[in-house]
Amino acid sequence: MREEPVVVVEDLRFRWPQAATPCLQIASLTMQAGESLFLHGPSGSGKSTLLGLLGGVLLPQQGSVRMLGHELAALRGHARDRFRVDHVGFIFQQFNLIPHLPVLDNVLLPCRFSRRRLQRASRQRSARDEAVRLLAALGLGTEVLQRPATRLSVGQQQRVAAARALIGSPEILIADEPTSALDAERQADFLRLLLQEGQAAGATILFVSHDRRLAAQFDRELGLAQINLAAQGSAA
């Protein structure tokens, strides 16, 4: 068994280039294996920035981000990219689907870039069948499989993005809530399915949002302002 939590952030400090003050200053943030955490904060408070740091897309000027025992800053760029695709499923705010690629191929993308994800997706059935199963579990029928991502509703795109994040059971699932206005009921419904699938796969789940109404479905809720000393120092 792993000795340390899946996510460990310590003494982190991050400032955007050109910015006068730090965006994030976090003494400590940890997530245990299998835990689901709802992190909320108003628009512009640094949620996406934190997710960029957890994904190793951004590196802090100071402090430590360890994921599954790996210090992200100690990995070279290529190794960091590999770590991310092997172990982290991301649902981006704008979904980042490949526009003209069919739904099925969008979902299978992580399996093209990560042998580990492909192997894990193929454990019980073919990766294709696993993609179909995930889409169905998230409420999308087979009629969308060959449809280009551009021809989907926002809600459907969100589900495709979720299936892509879940395929091959990455240990960590990170979701940046879309700003686009899905109504609260549909969003709660989507979230229930996402958590069901993620938890069945044993994933550690971090979901960020400005909408606290969704928090009840998670093991733990945290306000970014509670842990971000930079925000506390500059509170207007």
Ligand SMILES: Nc1ncnc2c1ncn2[C@@H]1O[C@H](COP(=O)(O)OP(=O)(O)OP(=O)(O)O)[C@@H](O)[C@H]1O
């Ligand atoms: N690429 C960038 N370059 C410089 N500053 C940035 C960049 N991205 C974000 N910022 C700044 O960092 C701060 C936090 O932005 P961030 O996108 O992390 O907030 P957020 O909480 O995710 O907001 P939202 O809920 O609207 O997505 C903002 O002041 C923003 O202007």
